[in-house]
Amino acid sequence: ASSTAIYGSRGANGVILVTTKRGKTGAFNLNYSGTVTFEKIHDLQPSMSASEYITWRRWAYHNANPQNYSPGDQPNREQDNTIFDTSDVTAMNNLRKGWESGTWDPSKVTDTNWTDLVSQTGISQEHTVSASGGTDKMKAFFSIGYLNNEGTQKGQSYERYNFTTTVDITPINWFTLGGSVNTAWSNQSYGYSRTGQSSNSGPAEIYNAAKAIPNWTMPYDENGAIVPSPGGINGVYTVLDEWKYSNDDRQILRLLGNFYANFNIGEMWKPLDGLNYKASFGSDMRFLRQGIYLDQKSATRGGGTSYARWDYNRKFSWVLDNIISYNKTIDIHKFDVTLLHSASQYNEERARMSEENVPKASYLWNNMGAVSVTDPSAKVGISTGLTESSLVSYGYRLNYSLMEKYLLTVSGRYDGASQLAEGNKWAFFPSAALGWRMEEESFLSDVDWLQQLKLRAGVGMTGNSVIAPYATLGNIRSNYAPFGGKSDILFYVPNEPYYWSENVLMANPLLGWEKTTQWNFAVDFSVLRGRVSGSIDVYKSNTKDLLMEMRIPTITGYSATMANVGKTKNHGIDISLQLIPVDTRDFTWTSNLNAAWQKDEIVELAYGKSDMVDNAWFIGRSISVYHGFESDGLWQESDAAEMARFNENGEKFSAGMVKPVDKNGDYTMSEEDRVILGNRSPRWTLGWSNTFRYKSIELNIEMNGRMNYIISTGGEAQGAAANQRTIDYWRPDNTNADYQKPIYTGTPGSSLDPYSGLLGFKDASYIKIRNISLGYYLSEKICNRLGINNLKVYGQLRNPGNIYSSIDFLDLDLGESVSFYNRGVTLGLEISF
Template identity: 30%
Template sequence: MEVKLPGKLEGLKYRMNIGYSYIPTRFGSYSGRAANDLLGSAYTSYSETNSFTLENIISYSKDFGKHHFDFTGLYSAQQRKYGTTTGSSTGFVNDQLSFNNLGAGATQSSTSYADRYALNSQMGRINYSYDSRYLFTVTARNDGSSVFGGNTTKYGLFPSAALGWNISNEAFMKNQSIVNNLKLRFSYGKTGNEAISVYRTITTSSTGRSPFNGISTIGTFPSNMGNNNLLWETTVSQNLGVDFGLFNDRINGSVELYQNRTKGLLLLRSIPIVNGYSSVFANLGETSNKGVEVTLNTRNLTASDFKWETTLVFASNRNRIVDLYGDKKDDLGNRWFIGKPISVIYDYKMVGVWQQGENPADQDPSAVAGDLKFADLNGDGKITPDGDRIILGQTAPKWTGGLTNTFHYKNFHLSVFLQTVQGVTRNNADLTYADETGKRNTPIAVGYWTADNQSNTRPSLAYRNTRGYGYASDASYTRIKDVTLSYNLNQNLANKLGLGSLTVYASGRNLYTFTNWIGWDPEAVQSSRGSGDWTNNYPLTRSLVLGLNVSLR
């Protein structure tokens, strides 16, 4: 609903947005004698999600000659309620009723769960511009989230301001033909991040059954250690950007320089298990991010029948931990180090493989030929976890890039997209020998050490890896991400055929990856080696598609 006021109040309007959704789901399954389940097993579940959003927006806009002013005010509320109930049963006399009568089974069990999430927000924003040359914006948000602790207000105030200068609209830029667009902008502001799910501030227990004196007894055990002091993770950001267009936008793009400082990071901190819990969420320390992002678009060739266009994207980010607990000290247990990225590989430095004829007794008494050889970094003549582990790399890329070249010749179009990710180090599970019950083959590139093949990079199959070495490897790669060739039928011919348009295309994705990584996919997340999780994952898929798009008149 929108209300606009006339007369002297022209430019003032009120808008109300209301949204509501109700999503029920129902699922049932049964396996019986036909599936070689001689007892019969039934399962049903029902869940529903109710959510609403209410926004009240008031705005005012006014022009005074070359001056433009507008104001926007917002009050909004959101809520989501979720609930689910499940039931299962086994031991049916026949399979006739499927999952429609769980009570007919010999053994029944049930579970239920519910949660609620809510967010209230207020926002005010003022925009001012003069002659489309000088731009100014100031904004303030006040957000309150139900996920935060009972010892806090749950609210965070997040102000920001931005300045813009359209240099290309200045009088001194009128009598030149090189620069057709040039804008300089700067912004400074504070933002918040919830970063946790509901009820992480509450200490909870789970239930389980255990035999006690011959009786199945329900007991409790620790589940989640809460923290009533959790509050918004906040980031103060500075951004300097330039937008440009040259030679009637034949060359155009943008350059962004930014610096962020994040305080009170919401991180899962490992704690001694003697507490009964292994971890707890906490607002920890401070990090900094500095980086640059560049986008460049060019029209390289423009002829009557042939055109060539290029888009280049580059991004680099430097992430560092500034402080953790106020004492500028590292946290070795969580692998957090002052002055280093948040996520790093901290391990022994492998320098080779013990070969036949070498004597490891002084440095590594338990080692034999074919075992990994590690550097004695502290020079004490022994390999120990306290003195001989270092940071080997970071799991986030140091820089990324993309290059797209598009060629047009009459009605033919060819697009080639290259993607690159550089400066990534990951532990490689493929190099840690595990047959996974024969689930998958070990890549031939692993090349294990043998008496006849005395590799200096891979251990023997008998190596037991008692130190838990993760095989840190370079996961950088460059990939031919997408190649698409298409042909658009001449419009006159399409009209004669009674068609609106016709396009024939051939497309290939993930055609080839240039990398030193051994295994399925260097892009996969650290906990997996392909799509999916540890028990159900697949290598990156290369796809070739032939297609035909037809629209009728």
């Protein structure tokens, strides 16, 4: 608690300390490391095969209209002409091949795996050369690196150059000057993009687009021409060669700099021995240029006009610290005093231009002035933006040690944040901690197996001001409608384009700091000559004046405002263990285990002890929970009487649909039947790494996991208007299924089972092997003969898979919606001269 509180508001979400490689006094060293990686996409949600999809869609039509359509396992040729009626003649001809013999033969239908058409083996190589060395007067480190990656999706690539230099100069014994500069330039091509057609554009876009195409459709027609809209499904386009007509390129230049000057005043003048002044300055500058171009030949533009967009983004932040420290030892008393002044600033500038009807494809986004701003067909859009924020801090810290056994730390920070309202920008965050090195006590001096036993206790306060800059000023959103003008708005007439502004966020002149007070008690230990060591930290925290967006009555003219509302509490335990289970001459096994458990709870909300159901916030429960109806599986034919009672009250239940739990037993699903389904954040977070070394061979296995929480996968709509991943769905001969029966809707993503989403709430616990690496170190004897310091060759399995996962169709380590990821092998070489 105390160690975090010294960072004040910057420690609100924890503290990560980053160190930079620096040169060392001694001989000059030259190092090289290089890797080559081969990866392929591992898909946890493969699409239904052509045969599976056809049967599934037949069932959907039957379930929607059983009088006119046969069950899915009883194919009917005439009905298929209706069920699969589409403007895509090639797909229909493929389907009809299954009826060529007069009876249905699914093996005759070509099965197109669309994801295979857009994926490839990704090959990446990375090379780094570094050099370091120095004297007592000067130490330096230099590094240059190159990375080239050809993605696992066609049309994608990533290239990066980076350079790092670190220099420390000590011209005289009382002065040191140093700094480091890290420069990186990268060019990433996302390939296929749907920007301008869809808001869902990103690095996985082309693979997702391929997954949206049913496997019974065909990529080419009988003349070898590309089918532009396979299956004739609205919003579904071909992905073949789309990377030739679609570009989404992003170039990033990033400059990181850290510089310092240290004055040992005590060395300058002996009466001030122990006094030190250090000034440090860190900066982070990032330039982004994004260019997007969609040719009119691309399927997403549908043969219409071309589209281009140019984005510019510049971010610059800096931190300046002035630190005065003084340490003094008087007999058995040791003092260390630190005074701090810190200032930081963040500045972001952005601009965007977009247009259609680009005269030449070769222009891409590089000639945005080629069209007239006043040309309505060009649909020119221009926007700019600026965001600034700053933070100023004053702080102190006092460390006191008695006989190197009894420790005391007292600290405090006074922080001011520009984002907050006038009169509420500043707050004070104090902390204190006690420590006891018990291994130094005489009564433990004869305990040979104990090397360290330290008790720690602390209390401290941190602040959170992380809200959007200008949030205290409120927000107004501009809107544009190309048609449908409102006749009751001055100067606008029906069916004409019009603009209007909408109040979104009401200003709050009282918005201040969110404050958290935390207590902790910990023990650090090392026993059995270091074979077992670690720490156990128990903590409890109370947070008040939470920064939240709160809904307010629309009579105010706004829908919400940022406010300091409510209180929460949190408690947990962090455990870290370092073990050496086996340590012999030829074989060593080291193991590192980290485990954390936490539980949070809402104590008070905007209206005191009253729940805020619309936000799913409940007194006495976690901040992040799911609230809704429970599922009791699926309705069966044997439930006909019970279904009838619900249907009398407006439901439309039938066998095979999702069965919600009626908590109050009134045969009506209402708000009274909603319950808290579970926590959205994991209670347990685990990490475990093991290293086994036998002579010159080293094996390393890294694992992690999260336990005791749920996520919503969304369920399966099964409207049968779009493609479908392979699932176990209900049928009369498969009543113990995972998902409900399909019911045709005609609209992609929609469902006629209003409770289908309930089947998406699932336990998300998992334990995963992230990496397995096997390396070989060249013996010292051979290295000496070759004139090198050391050499290591190794191979690594990346993302090999799960040991356990309660959801087998998602990789929960990478995200709650990640259904495919790269899995591969890395070969590496490290050599030092």
